[in-house]
Amino acid sequence: MPELPEVETIARDLRAHLVGARILAAHVIKPDILRRIGRTGFERGLAGRRIEAVGRRAKHLVVALEGGRRLVVQPRMTGAFLVDARAVRDPYTAFELRLDTGKRLRYRDVRRLGAVFLLTPRQWADYDRAIGPEPLAPDFTAERFAEALGRGSLAVKKALMDQRRLAGVGNIYANEALWLAGIDPSRRVARLTRFELDRLHSAVLDVLARAIEGRGTTIRDYRTGTGEPGGFQGRLTVYGREREACLRCGRRIVLTQALDARATYFCPGCQH
């Protein structure tokens, strides 16, 4: 669920609690969320380590540990992080880190589609390389954006959401950016003009930056790193507005499941 702005918000919130803290113990409650590592290896790998940094890559939270390994969490649809002062009984907690600050970092995930990794520097390099460029990096120009999307026969909405091409854009912000740019989501990416690609590049950067400012979009499950809903849901322009009047041209917004069985919202009046 969380896309780039939501994970960026979580990372910023957690940083204050986590950086410099030492992990006293790690406790895995739902081992099926672990990837490429077992429960024992995970718990032993974290115990005693100091947390050096908290960041984000694409939609994934990255916690850098003393010794060089990284704890990487992909929250996917329902993953959320909470900082608690004491132990909490909750059937959806997947793992918990007890810190020397007296706090606990808890990861809860109702659907358990999330994935958790503990990566060596080498594994991290491979992981990082498999993901496309960060849209908010200062050197991410319109040229790089056009290059990243590629020239395939893929629908532009699917290309935007393909993490190997571009990092961090999911269903909500793909819908929003395409509306902002006035582009039909089903257009083939190879058929977009230079001018349309420029508009889409600006739209992606603009919506992501504003969503971060708003601390992310809460439809149902997303919570910030301080446990509150985000503030951007009221500022969405097309997502979730089927049959409402388009804010630009007044035609009714249409919802289809056509692309990849994901909810696609667009305005047939002003997106071409």
Added chain:
DNA sequence: ACGAGGTCCTGCGAGC
């Protein structure tokens, strides 16, 4: 090589 489609999992709301 690339792209389409299925799969992982649980909860919720719409509709009957």
Added chain:
DNA sequence: TGCTCGCAGGACCTCG
């Protein structure tokens, strides 16, 4: 009221 069905913000894997 109570049930069933379809859908949910993601990513990975397999197949063609």
